[in-house]
Amino acid sequence: MSGTGIGDTPPSPPDRTSCxxxxxxxxxxxxxxxxxxAAVAAVPASAATIGTVDWPLVAGTAALAALMSLLTSIAGLPEVDSGASVRRIAGK
Structure with missing residues (x-):
């Protein structure tokens, strides 16, 4: 049986189309x-009970976290084209 010996490398995931x-x-x-x-983390930090949660603060924190995630993703995502940057993906 192949693939069961010591030192065999595991199969690599299929390379996704860079699109x-x-x-x-x-x-x-x-x-x-x-x-x-971020929203889950902000809820207990903003209030002790659900009725006193500062929902605009929670929404703002979540929105800022989402924006930062998108900006970070520009550098590349491991799920797409082996982590290529957006510039490289768009240039193909």
Whole structure:
């Protein structure tokens, strides 16, 4: 049986087509996840009970986190074209 010996490298994931739409999809997913994480973190920091939560603060924190995620994703996403930057993907 091949692939079961010591030192064998695991199969690499299939290389995705480097397409700007793939980057947009992957970046959007990351931004939404980041926004949700920031919102969850901001809720207990802004109030002790759900009725006293500063919702504009939570929304602003989540929006800023999503924006920062998108800006960070411009440098490249590992899910798209082995981490190529947007400039490289768009130039193909």
């Amino acid at each position: 700007l739409s793939d980057w947009v999809r992957a970046a959007a997913v990351r931004a939404v996840k980041t926004a949700a994480q």
